[in-house]
Amino acid sequence: MNPQCARCGKIVYPTEKVSCLDKNWHKGCFHCEVCKMTLNMKNYKGYDKKPYCNAHYPKTSFTIVADTPENLRLRQQSELQSQIPKPGCVL
Template sequence: MNKPCARCQHPVYPLEKLDCLGQTWHKMCFYCEECETVLTVNNFKSFEKRPYCHAHCPKPNKFTSVLDTPLNLNVKQQSVNASEV
């Protein structure tokens, strides 16, 4: 039995099969979620197991932290002192 396509749920036959993102796709069903550009395994990006082109791939929220290390506290104090001059 052939696996169903991740997008259209129809059976995928070997000649039209594309295995990507842990799922099976028809070649024509593997397109960007936003602009519907047909993608290949060489030109896609994934976000939450869905294919996107490079232009429309959502950016994950990346947070940075500022640590209160002695060096950072010293730089902060120097900045405060310089602004008082």
């Protein structure tokens, strides 16, 4: 019994199978979620059981901001600055 492709749902035969992220994929179906660049076992990045290329791998470190005193100070500063109209935005 051959497994189904995690992307297209069709049967994956051993010759075209890529087994990654606890799933099976056609070689052609194993591509980046964002840019569709075809990936392989060596260059893929797995996130949330989905393959991504190096450029589009969600970098969670950007969303996790620790509330250190320094970060709080920086945030207050940027909030103050955002109240000032930016000259570049005037059309």
